[in-house]
Amino acid sequence: MVNNILDGKKIASSIQSDIEQQVKTLKQSGVVPGLTVIIVGDNPASITYVTNKKRTSERLGMNSALLELPESTTELELVNKIVELNNDPTVHGILVQLPLPRHIDESKIIHAISPEKDVDGFHPINVGKFVIGEESFLPCTPYGIMEMLHFEGIDVAGKHVVVVGRSNIVGKPMGLMMLKNNATVTYVHSKTVDVSSITKQADILIVAVGKAKFITSEFVKDGAIVIDVGMNRDENGKLCGDVDFENVRNIASFITPVPGGVGPMTITMLMKNTLESAKKLST
Numbered sequence: 053m054v055n056n057i058l059d060g061k062k063i064a065s066s067i068q069s070d071i072e073q074q075v076k077t078l079k080q081s082g083v084v085p086g087l088t089v090i091i092v093g094d095n096p097a098s099i100t101y102v103t104n105k106k107r108t109s110e111r112l113g114m115n116s117a118l119l120e121l122p123e124s125t126t127e128l129e130l131v132n133k134i135v136e137l138n139n140d141p142t143v144h145g146i147l148v149q150l151p152l153p154r155h156i157d158e159s160k161i162i163h164a165i166s167p168e169k170d171v172d173g174f175h176p177i178n179v180g181k182f183v184i185g186e187e188s189f190l191p192c193t194p195y196g197i198m199e200m201l202h203f204e205g206i207d208v209a210g211k212h213v214v215v216v217g218r219s220n221i222v223g224k225p226m227g228l229m230m231l232k233n234n235a236t237v238t239y240v241h242s243k244t245v246d247v248s249s250i251t252k253q254a255d256i257l258i259v260a261v262g263k264a265k266f267i268t269s270e271f272v273k274d275g276a277i278v279i280d281v282g283m284n285r286d287e288n289g290k291l292c293g294d295v296d297f298e299n300v301r302n303i304a305s306f307i308t309p310v311p312g313g314v315g316p317m318t319i320t321m322l323m324k325n326t327l328e329s330a331k332k333l334s335t
């Protein structure tokens with residue numbers, strides 16, 4: 053069988069080597085990139101992810117802190133913590149792991165993070181800048197997907213990109229990034245009539261809906277590039293994406309696996325944003 057797998061893990065590791073070098077260089081001028089990740093509560097999946105982020109940033113030579121706050125933390129306590137980090141010159145990136153407990157207003161928390169340290173690219177200032185084409189932090193998952201395609205020499209200009217899902221952190225910015233790179237973009241979502249008739253037109257299909265194996269071969273055009281953002285558990289508790297991988301890989305020209313696809317690219321872009329933030333804030 054042909055190897056049509058887009059190996060996010062391999063690409064991530066290559067980009068990380070480059071980041072590691074740049075961290076070394078920056079350190080020679082006395083600046084160590086610092087990332088602080090805050091997690092509230094003890095959702096096991098979230099803890100795995102944030103531990104991963106901490107490990108990666110340490111491996112690349114950055115300063116890394118993981119703040120584990122109890123489920124009972126109030127909105128005000130969390131905001132105060134963020135303000136403290138906003139004012140800490142050794143911290144260049146702040147990430148508050150989502151989702152937050154229900155008693156905390158996510159939007160309020162995102163607003164509290166200094167846009168200059170918002171390495172997730174979720175603050176409205178960064179979102180607004182991005183939409184009108186000004187320089188800003190880009191949200192890590194769609195950014196990672198763009199970098200992965202770029203690394204593989206895939207040009208999106210003129211391609212029909214169909215994005216399944218319209219969340220603020222993945223789907224919506226994904227479509228806008230594709231648009232900026234001259235793709236023709238269609239969004240498909242929960243209210244779309246006849247989803248498969250539209251996804252079947254995609255040259256590049258990007259799926260971020262959080263439904264295990266939602267996309268089967270009936271949704272995909274022969275030779276399409278399929279990018280799977282999903283992180284689900286299947287009926288056996290095994291990690292799987294939003295795409296039925298074994299079924300779709302036979303007709304796709306390229307496909308990302310889960311795990312080992314988009315996930316490692318997301319973490320890598322977080323590192324890249326933190327490095328860039330350290331460079332900017334130290335000059």
Ligand SMILES: Nc1nc(=O)c2c([nH]1)NC[C@@H]1CN(c3ccc(C(=O)N[C@@H](CCC(=O)O)C(=O)O)cc3)C=[N+]21
Pocket residue numbers: 100101104147148149150151172192283291310311312313314315316318319
């Ligand atoms: N403020 C905020 N920023 C985020 O970027 C953010 C967040 N909140 N909340 C949760 C989601 C999820 N997310 C993942 C990143 C990498 C992997 C990843 O590397 N996954 C590995 C597998 C990990 C495993 O084995 O469980 C892979 O796909 O190969 C997964 C999930 C970032 N998120």
